[in-house]
Amino acid sequence: MPRVASTDVNAGATTGEERNAYFAALIARIARRDAAAFEALYRASAPSLFGLAVRVTRTSESAEDVVQEGFIKIWRFAGSYDAAKASPSTWMSTIVKNQALDYLRRNPYAGVYVDELDDRHAASDGDASHQTALDAERLSGYLGRLSPGQRQAIALAYFRGQSQSEIAHTLGAPIGTVKSWINRGLESLRAMTEPRRVPPRGGFS
Numbered sequence: 510m511p512r513v514a515s516t517d518v519n520a521g522a523t524t525g526e527e528r529n530a531y532f533a534a535l536i537a538r539i540a541r542r543d544a545a546a547f548e549a550l551y552r553a554s555a556p557s558l559f560g561l562a563v564r565v566t567r568t569s570e571s572a573e574d575v576v577q578e579g580f581i582k583i584w585r586f587a588g589s590y591d592a593a594k595a596s597p598s599t600w601m602s603t604i605v606k607n608q609a610l611d612y613l614r615r616n617p618y619a620g621v622y623v624d625e626l627d628d629r630h631a632a633s634d635g636d637a638s639h640q641t642a643l644d645a646e647r648l649s650g651y652l653g654r655l656s657p658g659q660r661q662a663i664a665l666a667y668f669r670g671q672s673q674s675e676i677a678h679t680l681g682a683p684i685g686t687v688k689s690w691i692n693r694g695l696e697s698l699r700a701m702t703e704p705r706r707v708p709p710r711g712g713f714s
Contacts, residue, residue, distance in 0.1 A: 532597035533590075540588035547584055554598070555580075558605045565609035565679075575612050579605035610681060613661065651701050659694030662687050 532554065538546035555576060562572035562579075582604050590600055652660050661680060665671045673691070677684040 529596045529598060532601075533592055536583075536587050536590050536597055536600075539584060540590070547580075550583070551580055554601060557598075558601060561602055561605055562609050565606060566612055571612055572609075575609045576605060579608045582608070610679065613679065614681065651698055654701065655694050655697055656690070658682070658686070658690045659697070662690040663694045663698075666691060 532550065535546045535550040535553075539550065558579060559572055559576050562575040563569060566572050566575060579601070583601060586604075590597070594600075595603070652664065655663070658680070662676050665676045665679060666673070671679065673684055673687050676682075676691075677687045680687065682690075
C-alpha cells in the first residue's frame with residue numbers, strides 16, 4: 510500500500526479533539542461501506558500508522574504489509590468502533606500495533622537483528638569492516654540455528670535493550686517462557702562459539 514502524505518485531512522481539524530471527531534465521522538461512514546471515507550481516512554492517518562509499524566517491525570517493507578493488513582481490518586470492523594472506549598486514533602493504532610506484533614510472531618527473523626548488524630558493519634572501515642562483516646555473518650548463522658522464540662528474545666534483549674517484561678509484551682509470551690528462551694538460547698550460543706578441543710593423536714592421557 511503506498512504511503513500518502515497527510516495533506517488533505519480536513520482543513521478545520523486543527524486540534525486533536527477536532528481531528529478525532531473527523532476520524533470518528535469517517536469511521537462511521539466506513540461502517541456503511543463508504544469507499545470515499547475509507548480513502549480519506551487512509552490519506553489522513555496512514556503516515557503516522559506507518560511510522561508506528563516501522564518502530565515495531567524495523568523495516569519499511571514489513572511496515573507497509575502491516576499497515577495494509579491494518580486498514581483491511583479497519584474496513585472490516587469499522588462498525589464495531591466504540592467512541593466511548595477509545596479515540597479513533599487509539600483504536601486504529603491498536604489495530605496496527607497488533608498486526609505488527611502478529612507479523613513478528615509469524616516471521617522469526619522479521620528484521621529484529623539484521624538492521625543492527627548492518628549498522629555495525631557500516632560504522633567500521635578497512636580491515637575492521639571486513640572483520641565486522643565476518644562476525645555479523647557468523648553471528649547471523651548462529652542465531653539462525655536457534656528456535657524462533659530464542660532468536661527473537663535474545664535479539665530484543667541484546668540488540669534493542671528490552672527488559673524481559675518488555676520482551677514478553679512484544680512477543681505475547683509469559684515472562685517465564687521468555688527467561689527460558691534467553692537462558693537456553695545463550696547456552697546454545699556458547700556451545701556453538703566455544704572452540705572444541707581436539708584430542709592429540711593417541712587420545713587424551
